[in-house]
Amino acid sequence: MAHIAATIPFPLTRRVGKIRDVATKMMAKSTDRHAESYRDQVTVALLSHLTRIGVPQADQDKQLSTFWAAVQTEVIRQSYRQQA
Template sequence: MIDSKDLPLFAWQPPIKIIAFPLINRVGKIRDVARKLHDKATDRHAEYYLKQVTDGLVAHLDRLGLSPEERERQIDAFWAKVEQEVIRLSYQRPDAGSHDPRGAA
């Protein structure tokens, strides 16, 4: 009978690599964070909220076992998307109302 010790190639296991779901694809999270960040009254409140979210993301990615470099890359990309969403929210007109052409004239 052939033992796995006789055939080390069959006993070999490839190294495990964790692939996390990219934070930039978490559109709901990005929009939620951007909306809350946009609604903060002061820069101090916004900075505190930014720190809270960043700490939460770091803890989440650490639990997944990502390398520090990958973690930083993911978080930087996440905040870039949040910034784009905040800019989009800033340019929306609050008084735009309905776009119904049958509206009151």
């Protein structure tokens, strides 16, 4: 009897440390080009991880878009915090 296991990944939006780290590094980039390059690197790494653990493509896209929305929210939060 074969059992098929479902992979339930930890949601990327719950990886608060990763989100904060990426937001901090994005803010530290000196040019938009550097920030875009870093974003591309993070995206490739996250997609590679999700593919490796067997997350379907549609779920990967959703995970990634919500992750980047969380990073943007964190960038805004950190920006306001620096101004205070």
